[in-house]
Amino acid sequence: MSRLPRWEPENPQFWKETGSAIAWRTCAITTFSLIFSFATWFVMSAVVVRMPAIGFKFTTMELFWLAAIPGLASGILRLIHSNFIPVLGTRPVVSISTIIKIVPMIWLGYAVQDLNTTWTTFMIIGFLCGMGGGDFSSFMPSTSIFFPKRLQGLAMGIQAGLGNFGVSIVQFVAPWIIGFVAIGSIAGGPLVFTKGEAVKGAIEVVKDKETKVVTDVIVKKPELAAVIEVVRDESGQLKDVVLHENDTVKKIKEEVKKDANGVITEVVTTKGVKLEVTRNPAGAITDVTYKNVVKKGMWLQNAAFIWVPFLVLAFILSALFLRSVTVPSRGFMGQFEILSSRNRASTHTWNCTITYICSFGSFSGYAAAFPMLIKTLYGGFDGAPDPLAYAFLGPLIGGAVRALSGGLFDKIGGSKGMHWTTLGQIGGALFLVFGGYLTPTSVEQFQGFLWGMLWIFLMSGINNAATFRQYPIVFAYSPAKGAQMLGWTGAWAAFGPFLWNWLIGLSIEKTGNAEMFFIGIAVFYAYSWLLNYWYYTRKGAERFDYGNGGGTWWDKLSDGEKDRMRQIDLGKV
Secondary structure, X not given: OOEEXXXXXXXXXXXXXXXXXXXXXHHHHHHHHHHHHHHHHHHHHHHHOOHHHHOOOOOHHHHXXXXXXXXXHHHHHHHHHOOHHHHHOHHHHHXXXXXXXXXXXXXXXXXXXXXXXXXXXXXXXXXXXXXXXXXXXXXXXXXXXXXXXXXXXXXHHXXXXXXXXXXXXXHHHHHHHOOOOOOOHXXXXXXXXXXXXXXXXXXXXXXXXXXXXXEEEEXXXXXXXXXXXXXXXXXXXXXXXXXXXXXXXXXXXXXXXXXXXXXXXXXXXXXXXXXXXXXXXXXXEEEEEEEEEEEEEEOOOHXXXXXXXXXXXHHHHHHHHOOEEOOOOOHHHHHHHHHOOHHHHHHHHHHHHHHHHHHHXXXXXXXXXXXXXXXXXXXXXXXXXXXXXXXXXXXXXXXXXXXXXXXXXXXXXXXXHHHHHHHHHHHHXXXXXXXXXXXXXXXXXXXXXXXXXXXXXXXXXXHHHHHHHHHHHHOOOOHHHHHHHHHHHHHHHOOHHXXXXXXXXXXXXXXXXXXXXXXXXXXXXXXXXXXXXXXXXOOOXXXXXXXXXXXXOOOOOOHHHHHHHHHHHOOOO
16 A cells, blocks of 8 residues: 555654654665665766767856756756645655656766767756756655654755765766776777876967967977977968977877777777867967877766666665655645745745755755866866866765754754854855965865865755754644745755856856856855844744754744644635
């Protein structure tokens, strides 16, 4: 039987005899599924940083858009998912939403193997990857319904924290899994990966200070004087820079083996040099770089295919062992009563939406943008860091601290945790701006940038754990609305990857750096902090939450006042 005939988690005897075992089993299975939902949601952010190196000619802004589009999809889909659990139940929603995610994973795995795949096609695939973020607004309401209020911070903190490990896992696993034949020939052959590193002191590039056009190239190493030719036109203007070969300087070559159908079956690792000449739309040279280059095989498709068997396993577990709970509900339209004026629901709905964008919107936004942000700000320096060698650290820290701190806020209150961590996020953003880490002049500044970003991940992760405790308390008069609120706020915050990538990319495109974005986000954090302080944290706040020890606004109401709020919620008063 898929639906449980009785569910009373606030009843101590029922919880001890029946409820606890079912609730924790449900939490375990849905958390397992959520890990791979998040992995599929963020797989595009791990893939895009490697796409230029295998031959895709997309602009920096186009790459930011590819990392952003799953966030746009997840936000839209969360608005839909936020209605499902109270109406349809946990079992069918989690099972179906898990298995359909194999579609974008298989499509992406084959699309990256064809260099003729268009940017538009990848945008469609990226949108479908957003399904992995969309169903979060079904997972959290489910857990909210299954657990009593005193354990909701703990349970949802564990689920969201461990689930968010999927972000870190995909960015950690990707650079390793794409290095060998992990799945077999059915997944396709290797792709040619090209990695180049500028040779320090090889050449000196002289540019016009106003136009930024290269006026001269000076060869600094004597052994290169015979192979680097500076070509000028009749007027003496720089026309081209050409690399020749000799016995010691060899241009990079590509050596591949193909089958009868022309498909690459093996990529022979080769080493050589390359002279990279960059031109503006008018054809003038804007940069020249002499690089040591390596070409080798890469199986980028593995970054997508690897999640398919885990999704299938999660589907089987969900279909076999999950159950659904019937809660008071008035259908799909009734779910939008959180926007009504009853019990000042709309005011608190939008307050919670802002604070959740501040917490989870930040976490998911930075997680999606982090690899491209590293590549764009620090990728041009000699000895530039590999984005995927560091990108997983932020989501790992944010996810771990979320799982560990959920129980703390059951004790002290969610609003207090949000109060201090939002201040921490403001401090992190200002540190990056005023420390000069967003306008670096050398790769040595990367360590400061990394620590600043990891601090923001830490603060946003703890902040997010606090919200799981607070929102059901804000809507304590209606468990269904408390569950709906988690889905609703999660939907808006899921736009984080889209908004963060778009706005960071826009800031870089317009100003050459990301300072404009981080100044703006600090202002937004300050507004979120003010809302949380005024409505939920200060002494005498309208719906304060001081934890199980200090009590909540709902605990202070009389039985008559509580019953009146419930009647108002049902439209009977």
